[in-house]
Amino acid sequence: xSYLRRKLDEIKRPFAKGEKWERFAPAVNAFDxxxxxxxxxxxxxxxxxxxxxxxxxxxxxxxxxLPALVYGIYNTGxxxxxxxxxxxxxxxxxIHGAWKIIPMIVVSYVVGLTxxxxxxxxxxxxxNEGYLVTGLLIPMIMPxxxxxxxxxxxxxxxVLIAKEAFGGTGMNILNPALTARAFxxxxxxxxxxxxxxxxxxxxxxxxxxxxxxxxxxAAGQSVGYSTFxxxxxxxxxxxxxxxxxxxxxxxxxxxxxxxxxxxxxxGGVIGAAVMGFLFNLWGANALMxxxxxxxxxxxxxxxxxxxxxxxxxxxxxxxxxxxxYGILVGIFCIMIRVFNPAYPxxxxxxxxxxxxxxxxxxxxxxxxxxxxxxxxxxxxxxxTA
Amino acid sequence: xSKGLRIRKGATIKLEGAAEKIINDNVSSSTYxxxxxxxxxxxxxxxxxxxxxxxxxxxxxxAKHDPRIQFVSPVAGTLQAIVRGAKRKILEVVVSADAExxxxxHKVDTPEKMGREKVIELLLKSGSWPFIRQxxxxxxxxxxxxxxxxxxxAFTTAPLDVDFEFISKNHKDSFQSGIDVLKVLCEDIxxxxxASFSGVFEKINQITRxxxxxxxxxxxxxxxxxxxxxxxxxxxxxxxxxEDVINIGLLFExxxxxxxxxxxxxxxxxxxxxxxxxxxxxxxxxxxxxxHTENSTPARIxxxxxxxxxxxxxxxxxxxxxxxxxVIPEGNEYRMFxxxxxxxxxxxxxxxxxxxxxxxxxxKANTNLNGEERALVVTGEMEKVFPxxxxxxxxxxxxxxxxxxxxxxLGIYEVVPEDFGLIDFANTSKLEAQEIIKDAIQLMIxxxx
Numbered sequence: 035x036s037y038l039r040r041k042l043d044e045i046k047r048p049f050a051k052g053e054k055w056e057r058f059a060p061a062v063n064a065f066d067x068x069x070x071x072x073x074x075x076x077x078x079x080x081x082x083x084x085x086x087x088x089x090x091x092x093x094x095x096x097x098x099x100l101p102a103l104v105y106g107i108y109n110t111g112x113x114x115x116x117x118x119x120x121x122x123x124x125x126x127x128x129i130h131g132a133w134k135i136i137p138m139i140v141v142s143y144v145v146g147l148t149x150x151x152x153x154x155x156x157x158x159x160x161x162n163e164g165y166l167v168t169g170l171l172i173p174m175i176m177p178x179x180x181x182x183x184x185x186x187x188x189x190x191x192x193v194l195i196a197k198e199a200f201g202g203t204g205m206n207i208l209n210p211a212l213t214a215r216a217f218x219x220x221x222x223x224x225x226x227x228x229x230x231x232x233x234x235x236x237x238x239x240x241x242x243x244x245x246x247x248x249x250x251x252a253a254g255q256s257v258g259y260s261t262f263x264x265x266x267x268x269x270x271x272x273x274x275x276x277x278x279x280x281x282x283x284x285x286x287x288x289x290x291x292x293x294x295x296x297x298x299x300x301g302g303v304i305g306a307a308v309m310g311f312l313f314n315l316w317g318a319n320a321l322m323x324x325x326x327x328x329x330x331x332x333x334x335x336x337x338x339x340x341x342x343x344x345x346x347x348x349x350x351x352x353x354x355x356x357x358x359y360g361i362l363v364g365i366f367c368i369m370i371r372v373f374n375p376a377y378p379x380x381x382x383x384x385x386x387x388x389x390x391x392x393x394x395x396x397x398x399x400x401x402x403x404x405x406x407x408x409x410x411x412x413x414x415x416x417x418t419a
Numbered sequence: 420x421s422k423g424l425r426i427r428k429g430a431t432i433k434l435e436g437a438a439e440k441i442i443n444d445n446v447s448s449s450t451y452x453x454x455x456x457x458x459x460x461x462x463x464x465x466x467x468x469x470x471x472x473x474x475x476x477x478x479x480x481x482a483k484h485d486p487r488i489q490f491v492s493p494v495a496g497t498l499q500a501i502v503r504g505a506k507r508k509i510l511e512v513v514v515s516a517d518a519e520x521x522x523x524x525h526k527v528d529t530p531e532k533m534g535r536e537k538v539i540e541l542l543l544k545s546g547s548w549p550f551i552r553q554x555x556x557x558x559x560x561x562x563x564x565x566x567x568x569x570x571x572x573a574f575t576t577a578p579l580d581v582d583f584e585f586i587s588k589n590h591k592d593s594f595q596s597g598i599d600v601l602k603v604l605c606e607d608i609x610x611x612x613x614a615s616f617s618g619v620f621e622k623i624n625q626i627t628r629x630x631x632x633x634x635x636x637x638x639x640x641x642x643x644x645x646x647x648x649x650x651x652x653x654x655x656x657x658x659x660x661x662e663d664v665i666n667i668g669l670l671f672e673x674x675x676x677x678x679x680x681x682x683x684x685x686x687x688x689x690x691x692x693x694x695x696x697x698x699x700x701x702x703x704x705x706x707x708x709x710x711h712t713e714n715s716t717p718a719r720i721x722x723x724x725x726x727x728x729x730x731x732x733x734x735x736x737x738x739x740x741x742x743x744x745x746v747i748p749e750g751n752e753y754r755m756f757x758x759x760x761x762x763x764x765x766x767x768x769x770x771x772x773x774x775x776x777x778x779x780x781x782x783k784a785n786t787n788l789n790g791e792e793r794a795l796v797v798t799g800e801m802e803k804v805f806p807x808x809x810x811x812x813x814x815x816x817x818x819x820x821x822x823x824x825x826x827x828x829l830g831i832y833e834v835v836p837e838d839f840g841l842i843d844f845a846n847t848s849k850l851e852a853q854e855i856i857k858d859a860i861q862l863m864i865x866x867x868x
Contacts, residue, residue: 039753067791071757075750075786079853080726080843081719082432082578082747086770087790089758091797091847094772097760160791204794204848291760292771295799351798352810400813404828414651 042066060154064161092163094293098284099170099274099341105267106274107131110178113270114234131178134234135273138173141182145189146172153198162203164210164347165193171211171341174274175334175382176218177231184222188214208389209348212338212382219382232270246271247332248371248378251320257328265331275337278330285340294344297353301360302339302367306330309368321372335367338381348389352399359395363388423614424646426633428806430769430841432578433781434725434747436692438683440585444696446709451493451700452513452736453479456729458549459558460864463490463509471498476523476546476676479512488559491546493678493698495521511736514700522675530603530671538603542667545676549739550663551604554644554656555832556860566657568607568648573620573661574631576638577724577840578784579685581694581742583661584618586681590665591619597668598625605657611643635726637806641838645807650833660740680737684710686725686746687783688718701737706744717749719786726840727853750787757789769804769845790849797847804841809833811842815852818859823866826859835860 046066049059066072067089076083111127146169154161172189192214197206219226229245247257247269259269267277275281288294310326317323330336343349343363350359363384370380377383455463462483467473473496478489492498494516502511525545530538539562542548551569553560560566573583587594601608602625612620614630621628629647631637640658650656659667662681669677678699685692690711697706703720712718721728722738725745729738737744757763760772766789767782768775775782801811809830817825839852846852 068758070753070755071787071789072791073751073753074788074791075719076788079851080840081721081728081730081745081786082434082725082767082784082844083787083789083849084770084845084847085757085763085766085768085773085775085789086845086847087758087849088793088796088847089790090760090770090772093758094760160793162793162796164796202794204796290771292800293797346798347796349798351812353799353802356799396813400810400829403808403810406808407828407830410649411651414654 060160061151088163091293092166094291095167098287101280101283102274105277105280107135109276110134110234117233134178138185141185142172142189143169145186146193149193164203168210172214175215175272178234178273179231180225188218191217204347209342209345212342212386252378261328275334278336281336281340295356297356298344298360301357302364305361305364306368309365313372334379334381338385343385350392350395352396355395355399359388359392423630426637426806429634429636429804431634432767434578435687435781435783436685436689437579438685438692438694441693442696446695446705448701450513450515452511453700454511455509457739467498469498474521474523487543488548489546491676493700525674527671527674530600535603547667547670550659552658557835560657564655566605566655569605569657570609570640570644572611572640574611574613574638576635579745580724581683588619593665593668596671597664600667600671639838641834645833684744688713688746699739703735704733712746718746719749721745727837748785750785792849795848801842804845815855818855
């Protein structure tokens with residue numbers, strides 16, 4: 035360890051303050067701090083600090099994402115082979131999926147991190163860890179057959195427009211990963227919806243029934259899956275959104291570690307369930323009469339509410355605000371699904387919409403606190419007067 | 420007797436090296452010093468020159484904004500040095516103690532007979548006035564103000580903090596006479612005590628006792644004020660530390676300025692942590708020697724507790740309001756893959772990304788930042804350690820922006836930097852919250868007054 039440390043210090047020397055490559059120090063530090071927590075000590079404020087830092091927080095989110103990702107890789111292969119009608123093993127399916135998905139992840143990280151590093155060097159701050167999560171989320175919410183260059187462009191759009199244009203990590207209004215998906219959705223609609231895109235290499239097959247459940251409902255077709263199948267996740271859909279089971283495992287990791295807000299998740303589920311139930315009572319079309327429980331396990335709802343809506347930067351920040359925000363995401367998600375057959379996937383738009391309104395929610399929550407205080411002041415003044 | 424206060428939010432950080440309850444009053448100090456920085460937002464004006472003789476209680480300097488507020492020498496001797504820093508700012512006023520120990524004598528009577536005016540005059544003249552501090556801002560109290568209440572917190576919750584019950588046990592009468600003096604200044608005296616055991620404080624009269632329980636920062640005066648009798652925009656509240664109540668009591672008993680300080684010398688580098696009875700401004704080094712503090716590893720010596728104290732060097736002196744000296748190792752070392760969740764559980768942490776909370780054993784903390792400063796990303800974690808009806812993150816952001824109106828609305832008058840000590844500790848982005856609040860309060864004093 036000390037040998038490695040000495041080597042690293044040697045490598046870092048030209049990047050030190052006042053040296054030749056000082057400007058590029060953030061890029062080198064980003065790698066170095068991944069090997070070692072730096073030797074920085076407190077210089078002001080509290081003398082001792084918690085073990086938690088942003089790296090640890092972001093890595094925790096990545097760990098929570100892994101179950102859904104691994105299942106997504108398997109499901110990609112499973113959908114492909116079962117549509118093909120050939121015999122296959124678990125490994126076949128997994129390898130097929132990995133071949134499809136790992137390049138997407140690599141492209142996402144390479145493009146996104148390059149932009150992040152460039153901005154860090156340009157602005158002279160350290161590289162923020164937020165993109166580690168965003169970069170993994172983006173491929174996970176894309177259809178499997180989307181061309182890699184589209185992934186690259188979506189990533190670039192998301193990082194530049196949704197994040198850096200607002201001032202970088204912590205300042206963005208919209209969730210960057212969802213912005214990438216929304217960009218792809220509106221820029222390349224033929225690659226993002228329809229019945230061909232959800233199963234890998236479906237275009238080569240004639241009789242593919244690769245429509246997502248929400249898509250078939252919107253088209254007025256019946257659903258060929260049971261609630262348990264939908265929950266377990268062997269259904270067509272964006273790469274990692276299908277398995278509510280494994281997303282739930284991730285949700286538990288986030289809730290246990292306190293990294294993801296349980297208030298948003300629970301609020302979202304309540305909002306969606308109530309909305310779904312009300313529509314069940316109404317029942318004017320196929321999506322309305324789709325059982326409210328099924329609404330919770332199909333489409334991107336589970337993935338969105340667990341991993342997207344809980345992004346602390348773009349969500350509401352106050353505790354009360356988080357409840358309101360979560361519930362509204364749930365309500366709008368089902369509403370968009372039901373009322374707008376062109377966008378059966380409501381959760382993406384619901385979250386982006388609520389991202390925009392999150393500061394307003396917080397404003398009113400904080401305003402309540404301010405009002406309470408000014409009222410108390412006024413009362414005290416009356417007493418002394 | 421009030422029905423008590425139960426604080427739920429916050430965190431108790433258990434550290435190694437808590438002081439054993441033994442009082443050692445045999446530690447001598449050859450010099451004593453006052454540091455004007457201990458008195459928030461006070462600019463000192465010197466009254467004496469280097470080399471002049473002083474008695475215990477002779478004024479050394481006064482506050483520029485109010486010459487009546489004097490700061491006196493805790494001991495008799497010679498004014499040895501006025502240590503100055505950048506822009507000739509006074510860093511330390513050092514008095515070398517002599518053996519004779521002459522003291523300034525004041526004429527005293529019972530506080531009731533003297534009345535408010537005369538009591539204040541005596542406190543000012545004797546140099547005891549700075550014991551009383553004023554909220555908002557935690558500055559030395561303004562003698563012209565009638566506070567709506569006076570708060571004394573005898574309940575401590577900071578890591579390695581002292582037990583005021585233990586310190587006050589043998590000074591019950593002086594504590595009571597101190598209270599009698601303060602009663603003349605302010606009718607409403609509120610004494611926050613440990614709900615589980617308040618011992619000697621049970622027997623104190625003339626006060627409202629509030630039994631308090633809960634994790635840090637429940638012992639902070641701000642928290643108690645906020646929940647018992649909150650500050651409104653024009654209100655003033657005074658605070659005083661329990662040992663200074665005793666000092667004021669002793670002043671009225673003896674007619675001499677008293678600077679008694681019982682200090683807990685604690686921390687993982689202290690081999691025999693215990694209490695030392697000395698005087699305000701005493702040298703640090705002899706105290707560390709008496710407690711067998713390790714001197715081979717690089718150490719951080721802190722005037723105060725590890726969350727809100729100030730770093731001092733070995734040649735430094737005890738602060739004016741401090742009852743704790745904490746000594747912990749410096750953390751200037753690398754930790755491989757230290758960012759991994761659930762790794763290095765010996766590092767104190769209240770985050771659930773560490774198993775630190777599973778082990779109730781006192782921890783060995785060092786001064787490593789455990790990461791780097793980042794933009795504010797995680798939300799909700801500050802509220803968990805901030806037991807007031809104030810939005811800490813929103814207040815901090817208003818402070819960073821220097822938005823005075825917002826700061827007022829969000830409750831800047833009710834907080835002092837130490838209330839943000841746990842936020843400094845716990846926040847993921849390593850934001851320096853206490854520093855931000857300190858600067859913001861300075862701004863408030865300058866702009867609003």
